[in-house]
Amino acid sequence: MHIVGYLASLLIGLTLGLIGGGGSILTMPVLVYFFAVSPVLATSYSLFVVGTTSLAGSISYYRNRHTNGKVAALFGVSSIVTVYITRKYIVHSLPENLFSIGDFVVTESLFTMLLFALLMILASLSMIRSRKKDKDAIEVRKNYSFFQLSVYGVFIGLITGLLGAGGGFLLIPALVLLIGLPMKEAVGTSLLIITLNSVIGFLSDLGHFRIDWTALLTITAIAVCGMFIGISVSKKVNGAQLKTGFGWFVMFMGVYIIIKELFIH
DSSP states (O other): OHHHHHHHHHHHHHHHHHHSSSGGGGHHHHHHHHSOOOHHHHHHHHHHHHHHHHHHHHHHHHHTTOOOHHHHHHHHHHHHHHHHHIIIIIGGGSOSEEEEETTEEEEHHHHHHHHHHHHHHHHHHHHHHGGGTOOSOOOOOOOOOHHHHHHHHHHHHHHHHHHOOOOHHHHHHHIIIIIOOOHHHHHHHHHHHHHHHHHHHHHHHBTTBOOOHHHHHHHHHHHHHHHHHHHHHHTTSOHHHHHHHHHHHHHHHHHHHHHHHHHOO
16 A cells, blocks of 8 residues: 555645645555554644645746745735744644534534535645646736735635645635736746745644654655656656646545545445
């Protein structure tokens, strides 16, 4: 099973490099279903994998001058604070059994997986619908407000903090549509924001979990290799068509997780 898991880890980085976002949405189910990591611990592992992979990608984009540091900082202020508070005080204070409906008990692990499955479905819709919107350049609008970016940053921070997901599928459309960044610059800036959020989130977890560093570093290294392969291949393939196809795959996975967690034991 671990061999399949390592191949899936390669797919995480590969898709992130190919389509610029959304690949990290696979990290959580890969950790849970292929490596038997508990859902709550998997969110912490996911922060490390996503953060390291995004850092590797952001360096590549930065070297090509496709990163907007000012926008990353504006988003980062609110999102980083939100991630820190969420991981440090909220996640670790939740009870094992959250609530019950009759005889059906909703545990923290079940709630985490169902919420993540919903996130996957929303991410898939974003990827499927974005094919016609993926332009290589969009006129930059510099009339965005700090308040607008802060509110959106809090939202991204909650997603990253609760589920260990980077939120690139939400960040990239926001950077393109709300701010008007060119697509490549939006991807590079998104990776930088995801890196900052993920690092802060993971550091907030230290001391709360027992971490298998050997497994975590191996998975991360494979994902990073996959990302560089994806970046290289992306120069030769149609990214828009790949994003649509991957979107349908992510939707299938989200529906599968819901069915498995609720009806298959």
